[in-house]
Amino acid sequence: MNMNILLVEPDVALVKIYGQALETAGHQVCVATDAQQAIDLIDEAVPDVVFLELQLVGHSGIEFLYELRSYAEWQKLPVIILSNVAPGEFTGSQNIFRRQLGINKYLYKPQASLEKILATINELEFA
Amino acid sequence: MKDWQPASMNPTLDESQRLFMALTEELKVPFEQIERRAELAALNGHVGDTKLIAATADDALRLIDNYLLAIRLQQNPEAKFTAQPVSVAAILYDARAELMALANRYNVQLELDIAGKYGPVLAHDVALKSALTSLGHSLISALPAAASSKKLYVKLSAHRGPKSIVAGIYSDEYVFTPEVLRRGRRLYGQTRQPLTGISPHAGAGIFIADTILRAMSLSLKASKYHNQSGLATALPLSPQLQLAGF
Numbered sequence: 279m280n281m282n283i284l285l286v287e288p289d290v291a292l293v294k295i296y297g298q299a300l301e302t303a304g305h306q307v308c309v310a311t312d313a314q315q316a317i318d319l320i321d322e323a324v325p326d327v328v329f330l331e332l333q334l335v336g337h338s339g340i341e342f343l344y345e346l347r348s349y350a351e352w353q354k355l356p357v358i359i360l361s362n363v364a365p366g367e368f369t370g371s372q373n374i375f376r377r378q379l380g381i382n383k384y385l386y387k388p389q390a391s392l393e394k395i396l397a398t399i400n401e402l403e404f405a
Numbered sequence: 406m407k408d409w410q411p412a413s414m415n416p417t418l419d420e421s422q423r424l425f426m427a428l429t430e431e432l433k434v435p436f437e438q439i440e441r442r443a444e445l446a447a448l449n450g451h452v453g454d455t456k457l458i459a460a461t462a463d464d465a466l467r468l469i470d471n472y473l474l475a476i477r478l479q480q481n482p483e484a485k486f487t488a489q490p491v492s493v494a495a496i497l498y499d500a501r502a503e504l505m506a507l508a509n510r511y512n513v514q515l516e517l518d519i520a521g522k523y524g525p526v527l528a529h530d531v532a533l534k535s536a537l538t539s540l541g542h543s544l545i546s547a548l549p550a551a552a553s554s555k556k557l558y559v560k561l562s563a564h565r566g567p568k569s570i571v572a573g574i575y576s577d578e579y580v581f582t583p584e585v586l587r588r589g590r591r592l593y594g595q596t597r598q599p600l601t602g603i604s605p606h607a608g609a610g611i612f613i614a615d616t617i618l619r620a621m622s623l624s625l626k627a628s629k630y631h632n633q634s635g636l637a638t639a640l641p642l643s644p645q646l647q648l649a650g651f
Binding site: 288289290291292295296298299302311312331333334335336338362363387388391392393 | 436437440441442444445448449510512546549597598602604605606
């Protein structure tokens with residue numbers, strides 16, 4: 279199934295690569311480079327899933343998530359973290375991630391191949 | 406109330422360790438770009454843009470070399486190289502040439518702005534060029550992915566100060582203040598994003614440039630020129646060279 283994906287990613291080169299991979303797999307991709315832009319884009323048209331880098335300029339990805347989940351209509355919007363922040367940085371906070379911030383999956387960029395990213399979307403489709 | 410904290414890096418690291426931490430965080434990005442580009446090519450069933458992959462690797466290697474220079478200077482301050490008459494304009498031309506591939510990848514228009522004719526200054530050309538290319542590396546890759554039709558502009562600039570030539574990198578896209586730079590110097594190598602309002606990355610190139618310039622008794626400062634914000638260093642004019650008619 280083709281999905282509408284919001285990619286929240288500040289790095290130009292990675293935007294091109296991820297965007298191309300997702301579009302080749304048949305998905306529609308919208309890009310936001312910072313938290314405010316992401317909120318604005320979701321307000322215009324709610325995507326099927328958000329891929330989120332935590333290291334953004336200005337407000338962080340975590341701040342974006344708190345903002346996102348403060349809106350009742352966006353509580354269930356699937357969010358997949360795709361970040362250079364290692365998941366080990368959040369030892370002890372996994373429950374907060376799942377319950378409070380509603381993170382569906384955490385992908386650590388250095389170990390997240392394009393195949394893995396596409397497979398994660400497929401898992402969402404069948405969830 | 407946010408009741409979690411990411412694990413912070415060790416606050417007792419010395420300066421060279423902090424610079425190393427910043428560099429390793431920064432290098433994740435080009436390596437990811439190389440790996441994902443190669444994967445994308447394989448997924449699409451073709452060879453892919455090997456020139457782009459090579460250029461990405463080249464930029465990363467250059468950053469490593471500039472880091473090594475910074476560490477050598479920091480560890481062995483007596484082994485200073487000889488300052489010699491150096492053309493600031495020539496250094497900026499060379500730095501721009503080295504940064505062009507990166508600028509193209511980031512959809513950035515890299516311009517030269519050399520206001521007026523200057524005589525040479527006393528400096529070390531290799532170290533000065535390394536400082537400027539390191540600075541450029543971090544500042545260019547910090548720029549956000551703009552709308553595909555929009556180009557972002559970055560200027561390598563030289564202009565006259567009261568007793569110096571100010572050489573630096575400027576853009577409409579940054580807001581550098583002395584406080585932003587001070588904060589970055591306190592935090593680099595200890596947090597992943599020491600310049601949260603400027604760059605999503607570790608900004609290693611900025612602090613590598615800072616280290617190199619300090620070794621040459623120069624300083625990196627937040628600067629404004631023609632309403633653009635950036636980082637620059639003031640290269641003192643040499644009275645001897647001026648007397649010699651340069």
